[in-house]
Amino acid sequence: xxxxxxxxxxxxxxxxxxxxxxxxxxxxxxxxxxxxxxxxxxxxxxxxxxxxxxxxxxxxxxxxxxxxxxxxxxxxxxxxxxxxxxxxxxxxxxxxxxxxxxxxxxxxxxxxxxxxxxxxxxxxxxxxxxxxxxxxxxxxxxxxxxxxxxxxxxxxxxxxxxxxxxxxxxxxxxxxxxxxxxxxxxxxxxxxxxxxxxxxxxxxxxxxxxxxxxxxxxxxxxxxxxxxxxxxxxxxxxxxxxxxxxxxxxxxxxxxxxxxxxxxxxxxxxxxxxxxxxxxxxxxxxxxxxxxxxxxxxxxxxxxxxxxxxxxxxxxxxxxxxxxxxxxxxxxxxxxxxxxxxxxxxxxxxxxxxxxxxxxxxxxxxxxxxxxxxxxxxxxxxxxxxxxxxxxxxxxxxxxxxxxxxxxxxxxxxxxxxxx
Amino acid sequence: xxxxxxxxxxxxxxxxxxxxxxxxxxxxxxxxxxxxxxxxxxxxxxxxxxxxxxxxxxxxxxxxxxxxxxxxxxxxxxxxxxxxxxxxxxxxxxxxxxxxxxxxxxxxxxxxxxxxxxxxxxxxxxxxxxxxxxxxxxxxxxxxxxxxxxxxxxxxxxxxxxxxxxxxxxxxxxxxxxxxxxxxxxxxxxxxxxxxxxxxxxxxxxxxxxxxxxxxxxxxxxxxxxxxxxxxxxxxxxxxxxxxxxxxxxxxxxxxxxxxxxxxxxxxxxxxxxxxxxxxx
Numbered sequence: 158x159x160x161x162x163x164x165x166x167x168x169x170x171x172x173x174x175x176x177x178x179x180x181x182x183x184x185x186x187x188x189x190x191x192x193x194x195x196x197x198x199x200x201x202x203x204x205x206x207x208x209x210x211x212x213x214x215x216x217x218x219x220x221x222x223x224x225x226x227x228x229x230x231x232x233x234x235x236x237x238x239x240x241x242x243x244x245x246x247x248x249x250x251x252x253x254x255x256x257x258x259x260x261x262x263x264x265x266x267x268x269x270x271x272x273x274x275x276x277x278x279x280x281x282x283x284x285x286x287x288x289x290x291x292x293x294x295x296x297x298x299x300x301x302x303x304x305x306x307x308x309x310x311x312x313x314x315x316x317x318x319x320x321x322x323x324x325x326x327x328x329x330x331x332x333x334x335x336x337x338x339x340x341x342x343x344x345x346x347x348x349x350x351x352x353x354x355x356x357x358x359x360x361x362x363x364x365x366x367x368x369x370x371x372x373x374x375x376x377x378x379x380x381x382x383x384x385x386x387x388x389x390x391x392x393x394x395x396x397x398x399x400x401x402x403x404x405x406x407x408x409x410x411x412x413x414x415x416x417x418x419x420x421x422x423x424x425x426x427x428x429x430x431x432x433x434x435x436x437x438x439x440x441x442x443x444x445x446x447x448x449x450x451x452x453x454x455x456x457x458x459x460x461x462x463x464x465x466x467x468x469x470x471x472x473x474x475x476x477x478x479x480x481x482x483x484x485x486x487x488x489x490x491x492x493x494x495x496x497x498x499x500x501x502x503x504x505x506x507x508x509x510x511x512x513x514x515x516x517x518x519x520x521x522x523x524x525x526x527x528x529x530x531x532x533x534x535x536x537x538x539x540x541x542x543x544x545x546x547x548x549x550x551x552x553x554x555x556x557x558x559x560x561x562x563x564x565x566x567x568x569x570x571x572x573x574x575x576x577x
Numbered sequence: 578x579x580x581x582x583x584x585x586x587x588x589x590x591x592x593x594x595x596x597x598x599x600x601x602x603x604x605x606x607x608x609x610x611x612x613x614x615x616x617x618x619x620x621x622x623x624x625x626x627x628x629x630x631x632x633x634x635x636x637x638x639x640x641x642x643x644x645x646x647x648x649x650x651x652x653x654x655x656x657x658x659x660x661x662x663x664x665x666x667x668x669x670x671x672x673x674x675x676x677x678x679x680x681x682x683x684x685x686x687x688x689x690x691x692x693x694x695x696x697x698x699x700x701x702x703x704x705x706x707x708x709x710x711x712x713x714x715x716x717x718x719x720x721x722x723x724x725x726x727x728x729x730x731x732x733x734x735x736x737x738x739x740x741x742x743x744x745x746x747x748x749x750x751x752x753x754x755x756x757x758x759x760x761x762x763x764x765x766x767x768x769x770x771x772x773x774x775x776x777x778x779x780x781x782x783x784x785x786x787x788x789x790x791x792x793x794x795x796x797x798x799x800x801x802x803x804x805x806x807x808x809x810x811x812x813x814x815x816x817x818x819x820x821x822x823x824x825x826x827x828x829x830x831x832x833x834x835x836x837x838x839x840x841x842x843x844x845x846x847x848x849x850x851x852x853x854x855x856x857x858x
Contacts, residue, residue, distance in 0.1 A: 342752060345749070347748070347749070350748065350749070350751060350752065351748075353752075354647070354751055354752070361626070361627060363626065363644075363645055363647070363648045364645060364647060364751060364752045365645040365752045365754070366645070366751070366752030366753055368675075372754060375643075376645070376754075379623070379643070382623070383623070383626070383630075386623070386630075387630065388629050388630055388784070389784075390629070390784050390785060390786050391786060392629075392786065392787065393786050393787035393788060393789065395787065395789055405789050406789065406790040406791070406792045407787055407788070407789055407790065408787065408788055408790055409783065409785060409787070410783060410785045410786050410787030410788060411629070411783055411784075411785065411786060411787050412787040425792075433777055435690060435780070435783075436690075437690045437691040437692075438691075439627075439628060439691060464727050464728055466690070466692060468692070468693050472744045472745065473742070473743075473744045473745065474744075475627070475649040475742075476627070476628070478628070478687065478691035478692075478693075479691065479692060480688070480689075480690025480691045480692045481690065481727075482690060482727050482780075483727045484727060484777070522628070522629070523787075524782070524783045525783065525787065526783045528777045528778040529777060536773045536774075537772060537773060538771065538772060538773055538826065539768075539771035539772055539773050539822075539824045539826055540773060540822070540826070541773065542771075542824070542826035542827060542829070542830045543826065543829060543830050543833065544768055544769060544771075544825070544826045544829040544830070545829065548829060548830070548833050549829070549832060549833045549836055551833075552833035552834060552836055552837035553833070553836040553837055553839075553840045554840070555837055555840075556836065556837030556838055556839065556840035556841035556844070557840035557841065557843065557844040558844065559841045559844065560840060560841035560842060560843060560844025560845035560846070560847075560848070561844035561845070561847065561848045562844075562848075563841075563844075563845050563848075563849075564844060564845040564846070564847060564848025564849040564850075565848045567849050567850055568848065568849060568850040571850040572850075
C-alpha cells in the first residue's frame, strides 16, 4: 500500500517536473532577446612588428593574413571592431607616441571587404601604448548589455609607463558588465608574457603564445566564437554591505560583486516555509595572490547560523568556490507560508604581496536558487528494504521460531482438549 | 500433511510471482542507467572558460577542446543518484621541444552548487615530464546519493562541473597550444548503495539573471518565483535524475520473507501435534 502510494507520488512529481521544465524554458526564450555580442580586435602595429620570425614572414604580414582569414569567418551576429596601436606616430616623443591608438574599423555590423582593405593599409610604425589602447577599446565597446570581448594581439610589452595596462584591464572589468580581454603574444619575451598574462588574468581571459600564422588565425577565430556563444544570462551587479541589517535584498538569480581582501559582504533574501535556498559563490583570483586562500559562505537567520559552505586551496587558480543549501520545512497548520529573512555572508581569505593593488576588489559571482518543497528522506535504505545474508538468516530464524511456537501451542491445545 | 503442502505451494507461488515480476524490471533498469553510447548529438569541440560558460556534455560522450596551456577549461556533466561517475581527461601536451620543464595538470570536480567533490579513486593530478606527449588524469567520484542532509557535502543528483588546468609549470610555457579530451562515464552502484529520499530538484545551475528587490514592498517571499529547473543544455542522464523504485533490495527482502515463511512452515510441521497419535487416541 505504502509502495503504491510512493509510486503514485513519484508519477505525480514526474509530471509536475515535466510541466515545470517546459514552461520556464518557453518564458526564458521570450525574455532574452539578447543583444549581439561586441568584439574588438586590438592590433599592435608598432615598429617591432617588422621582425621576421613567424613562418619566415614578418609579424605584420602574418597578422594581416591571419586577419583576412578571421574576418571571413566572423559569425554574422557578432559586432566587430578593429583598433590599432602605434600605427601612426614614428617619432621619438613619448607623450605623442603613447597617444597613438586609432579605431581602424568601428564596432558594428561587419563589412568584410571594407575591414580587409583597412587592415591592408597598415604598416609597422611606432610605440606600443597598450594601456591607452585598452582604455580606448573599453570606450568603443561601452553601452548596452551585450557581452564584450577584447582580443589584444601584440609583440611587445607596453612602453607607456606609469600607466599599467594590467590595472587598466582590471578597472575595465570592474566597471561594467562582463568584459573579457584575451591576449595573444607574437614574441617570446618574459616581460611581454608577464604583462599579457596579467591582463588576461585580470579579466578572466586567456593568454596564448603564437609562433605560427595558422595558430594566430585559429585562436582568434576561436575567441570570437566564444564571444558569440556567450551565455544568455549576464549577472546582475549588486553591492553587498558590511552587515546583515543593511544588506541589499536579492531573489533567485546570478549576481556579481567585488570584494576586497579579507572583506565580508552580506546579502539578504526572503525564504518561505517549504522552500529550499541554494546558494553558491565563486571568488576570482584576478591578480597575483599569495599561495594559500579560501572562501566561506554562511547562511544566517537572526544570530543563528543555518549552514555554511567553505573551501580552501593553494596554488594557481582562477576561482575558488563554495556552496550551501538549506530548506525550511512546510508548516501544516499555517494558511500562508511564513517567510524567513536569511542573510548570506561571503568572506575570503585571499592575501597578496604588498606591491599588489587591492582595489577594485576581487570579482565575486553569487548564484541563488530557490526550489519549492523541501526534501525529506523517510528512511536511509531504499523504501526501507533490507539486503544481505544476515537479513535472510534473521527472517528465516524468526519464521522457524514462529512455526515451532505455533506447533507447540497447538500441541498443548490438543493435549488440553484431550484431557478435558 | 495435505494442508502443509498446500501452504508451502502457495508461499512458493507467491514468492515466484514477486520474483518473476521483478525480473524483467531488473533487466530494464540495469540496461538504461549504464553509460549511454556516445550520443546522437555531435560531441562538443570547445570547452567553457568558467562555471557559467561550462560546456554541457553527456555521459559517455568524448568531448574535445583546443586551448592554450594555462587556460581553465570547464565542462558540465549530469549525474543521477546511484551512479558511480568517473571523469577521464587526456591532455595532449605542447611539443616537447618548446617546453622548458615538467608541468602539473589537475582535474577538479565540483557539484552543481560549486562545492568541491573528492575523488574516491584515480589520479586527478599528475606531473608530466618534459619529454611526455600526453598526460592522463582520472577521477572517480563517490556514489551519488539521492538525498543527503543540508549540512553534508555528499554528491547529489545534478550537474557536475569538471575543471581542467595546469597548476604548476615553468612560466615560459604559458600560452603554448595544448588540447584535451574529456570523457565522463557512469556505472550503476548497485543495491548496496540504493538509498531512499529525493531532492526537491536536482542541483543544476541557475540560469536566470538576478534582481535586487525593494525591501519596502517585498516583505514576503513568493513561492511562485522559485525557479531552478535544469537548463536545456543539461539533460538528465538516460534513466532520469533518480534511480527509480527498483533495486536488488527487493529480491533480498522478498527472498528473506519467503525463507521466513518456509522456515515457519517447517517449524510448525516439526512441532505440531502428531496426527497418527491423534488418530490412535
